[in-house]
Amino acid sequence: MIDKFVRSMAEAMNGIRDGSTILIPGFGEVGQPNALLEGLIEQGATNLTLVVNSAGRVLPPGAPPNGHVARLIDAGRVKKVITSFVRANSTAGAWVKAGKLEAEVIPQGTLAERIRAAGAGVPAFFTPTGANTLVAEGKEVREYNGRPCILELALPGDVALIEAWSADRWGNLVFRDSARNFNPIMAMAGRLTIVQTAHVVDLGQIPANEVITPGIFVDRILRVPANEPVLPGQGSNS
Amino acid sequence: MSETAFKPLGRNGMAARAALDIPEGWYVNLGIGIPTLIADHIPAEREVIIHSENGVLGVGPAQEAHRPNPWLVNASTHRVTIRPGGAFVDHADSFAMVRGGHLDLCVLGGFQVAENGDLANWAHSATEAGRQIGGAMDLAVGAKRVWVVMEHNTKDGAPRILKHCAYPLTAARCVSRVYTSLAVLDVTERGFIVVDIIPGLSFEELQARSEATLHRA
Numbered sequence: 001m002i003d004k005f006v007r008s009m010a011e012a013m014n015g016i017r018d019g020s021t022i023l024i025p026g027f028g029e030v031g032q033p034n035a036l037l038e039g040l041i042e043q044g045a046t047n048l049t050l051v052v053n054s055a056g057r058v059l060p061p062g063a064p065p066n067g068h069v070a071r072l073i074d075a076g077r078v079k080k081v082i083t084s085f086v087r088a089n090s091t092a093g094a095w096v097k098a099g100k101l102e103a104e105v106i107p108q109g110t111l112a113e114r115i116r117a118a119g120a121g122v123p124a125f126f127t128p129t130g131a132n133t134l135v136a137e138g139k140e141v142r143e144y145n146g147r148p149c150i151l152e153l154a155l156p157g158d159v160a161l162i163e164a165w166s167a168d169r170w171g172n173l174v175f176r177d178s179a180r181n182f183n184p185i186m187a188m189a190g191r192l193t194i195v196q197t198a199h200v201v202d203l204g205q206i207p208a209n210e211v212i213t214p215g216i217f218v219d220r221i222l223r224v225p226a227n228e229p230v231l232p233g234q235g236s237n238s
Numbered sequence: 239m240s241e242t243a244f245k246p247l248g249r250n251g252m253a254a255r256a257a258l259d260i261p262e263g264w265y266v267n268l269g270i271g272i273p274t275l276i277a278d279h280i281p282a283e284r285e286v287i288i289h290s291e292n293g294v295l296g297v298g299p300a301q302e303a304h305r306p307n308p309w310l311v312n313a314s315t316h317r318v319t320i321r322p323g324g325a326f327v328d329h330a331d332s333f334a335m336v337r338g339g340h341l342d343l344c345v346l347g348g349f350q351v352a353e354n355g356d357l358a359n360w361a362h363s364a365t366e367a368g369r370q371i372g373g374a375m376d377l378a379v380g381a382k383r384v385w386v387v388m389e390h391n392t393k394d395g396a397p398r399i400l401k402h403c404a405y406p407l408t409a410a411r412c413v414s415r416v417y418t419s420l421a422v423l424d425v426t427e428r429g430f431i432v433v434d435i436i437p438g439l440s441f442e443e444l445q446a447r448s449e450a451t452l453h454r455a
Contacts, residue, residue, distance in 0.1 A: 027292040028315030030308065053329075088368025097367040105369035108291065109333030109376030116330035129337060129376045132410040134364055177309040177326055181293050184328040212328075228308045 003169045004221045005200070012036065012194050012222040013043040016159055020045060023115065023157035023186040024052040028229075029067065031179035033163040035196045035224040037068035040161070046077045051115070051157060053108060053182060054085040055092035065091040073101060082155065084108040106135060112185060114155035119188025119217070124153045160190025162218075167197035168204075171218025172211045179229065180212065187217040194219065198226035244438030246419035252387050254279040255434075256345060256417045260286055264342035265335075267291065267377055270314050272387045273345040287321075289341060291373040293332040296324025313373070336373065337380040344381035346374060348388040348416070350403045353429040353450040355413045357386060358405035378409035390418035391447055399423065399430060399448040420444055423452070431455050 006012045013036075016022075022040070026032025056070040065074040070091035072078050080102040086092050095101035106114075107129050117125055126149035130136050140151040162183050165176035173195060175183055187193045200223050247255060249272050257279035260266060267289045268274050277297070280286050288297040290312040297312055298319035312318045320326070327335075335341060350358040357378055360371050378384055391397055399416070415433075416423045421444055422434035431453045435444055445452050 027313075028311060030292075030311050030315070084372050085370045086368055087370060088366065090368075093368050103369065105371055107371050107375040108329075108373040109337050109380070112329040112333045113337070127337065129379045129409075131379075133375060133407045134361075135371070135375065175326075177307065177320075178290075178292050178294050178311055179309045180326050180328050181332075182329045185330045 001169075004171045004215070004218060005169060006220050006222050009035075009039040009042070009222065012220055013039045015192070016040065016043060016045045018045050019047045020158040021049040021051060021156070023160040023182075023190055024050055024069065025162065025182035025186050027053055027178065027181045030229040031163050031175065031181045031183055032068070032229070033161040033196050034068055034227065036161040036163075036194060036222070037072070041068065041071060041075065041077075048072070048078050049080040049082065050078055051082045051111075051155060051186075053083060053111065054087075055081045055083045055103065056087065056090040058087050058089045059091060080104065082106065082111070084111050106130070110135075110152055111155070112182065114152055115182065115189045116185045118154035118156035119185055122154060124151055126151055155189065157186065157190045158192065160186040160193045162187050162190075162193060162195040162213075164195050164197040164213075164221075166199040166201055166206065167195060167218075167221050168201050168206060168215075169221075170203060171195065171213075171215030171221060172206050173197070173213040173215075173218065174206055174210065175212055184213045187213045190217075192219050193217055195221045196224045197221055198224065244420075244436055246390070247436060248419070250275055250279075252417050252419060255422065256385060256387055260343065262286060265289055265295075265340065267336065267341050267344040267381065269344065269346040269374065269377065270372070271347040273347055274312070274314055274316075276345060276387075289332070289335060290318075291329075291332050291336065291377070293327045293329055294318070294320060294324065295327065295332075295335070296321040298324070333373070333376055336376045339380060339382060341377075341381040343383045343385060344377040345385045345387055346377060346408075348386040348398065348413075349405050350398050350400050351386050351388075351413050351416050351425070352400050352403045353425070355411040355425045356403045357384070357408045357413050358403040359386070359408045361406045364406055374408050378412040383414050384412045385415045385417065386413050387417045390420040397447060397449040399450050399452075401450050420447065428453055
């Protein structure tokens with residue numbers, strides 16, 4: 001019998017190595033797998049590359065790091081972020097400024113498409129997004145349909161950490177509202193895809209017509225309590 | 239030169255002016271800042287479908303306080319609703335709507351717009367520590383039309399309507415129309431054409447606040 005559920009966070013995090021590229025979904029923490037990020041902080045892997053839409057929130061001067069991505073950076077566990085936002089007044093911004101963190105800041109759609117391409121076996125693609133801008137520096141340019149296009153590479157992860165609303169033992173997943181965001185494509189692009197889910201359902205309870213991420217993209221699932229996403233300005237530090 | 243009395247449009251004034259020109263049936267992405275306010279100025283009976291790049295098609299009004307849903311936010315991470323007929327999609331599909339040319343319009347904020355349609359709206363220099371591209375480059379390249387809403391001048395009075403953008407570009411030759419606190423300008427082969435000026439401001443006074451040469455319609 002296939003059963004992808006693991007019984008503990010330690011089991012969920014087992015084998016994540018130093019130097020890994022970690023795919024982290026979420027948009028303003030909606031859809032961000034905070035329980036698994038907590039587990040990653042505990043687990044201790046370091047020298048990580050994080051692929052995440054935003055590298056963290058603006059911080060008032062002197063405030064502690066806000067959010068799990070900022071905490072990983074502040075703990076010295078991250079060598080690089082690949083992201084569409086690095087805010088100057090954030091933990092990531094301060095670390096970049098100090099030369100202690102590398103940041104590859106790219107258009108959000110290019111980020112999504114590089115991840116999707118990785119999951120779909122497309123090694124690279126050309127896109128007009130970013131042509132004639134700083135994003136194009138060092139990239140091959142070709143003209144298609146009369147427009148300059150730049151070469152972008154697929155962006156796979158060694159590990160994808162996923163937040164689902166509901167899951168069955170085969171790893172079929174559904175997401176809640178706008179918490180879907182990067183979750184389905186990151187699940188596809190992770191060599192090891194680990195899911196936290198708020199709800200567990202029996203096989204067949206998610207109708208085949210309504211499965212968003214099929215279990216083929218999922219390796220491990222951990223049930224966690226359903227926590228509401230924390231939005232900027234709400235001040236949570238966890 | 240004596241100044242006549244005029245009152246520049248505020249953030250909501252600019253948003254309301256841009257909203258007038260968005261017809262029923264368009265699929266529209268509204269950028270962070272002033273453009274987000276445009277949704278409040280589109281009459282409820284006019285069916286305009288708002289796309290938010292975090293995967294919401296058919297964004298509705300803000301949530302009511304007694305019915306919170308923290309899982310449903312827009313690109314500004316404001317809690318919003320979804321209209322009947324709306325759809326949630328993942329980020330790749332959301333940006334396929336953007337990059338695949340399916341949006342009739344995106345409205346972006348701006349720092350500078352040049353007379354050839356170049357847009358700068360994400361950075362003040364090539365070297366600043368913060369870099370916030372977000373979805374702006376995808377939207378500027380992918381949407382069928384790109385409008386910009388911004389103050390006509392900087393806080394220091396410097397022009398934003400330029401011959402060439404000084405800041406790093408978001409995309410080249412992408413803007414077709416600009417709504418400012420003082421005027422509505424079309425970007426054409428001839429450069430900027432003035433569509434509309436706020437009451438009490440003359441063409442010459444508008445030109446004096448712009449670096450690029452303006453043309454009469």
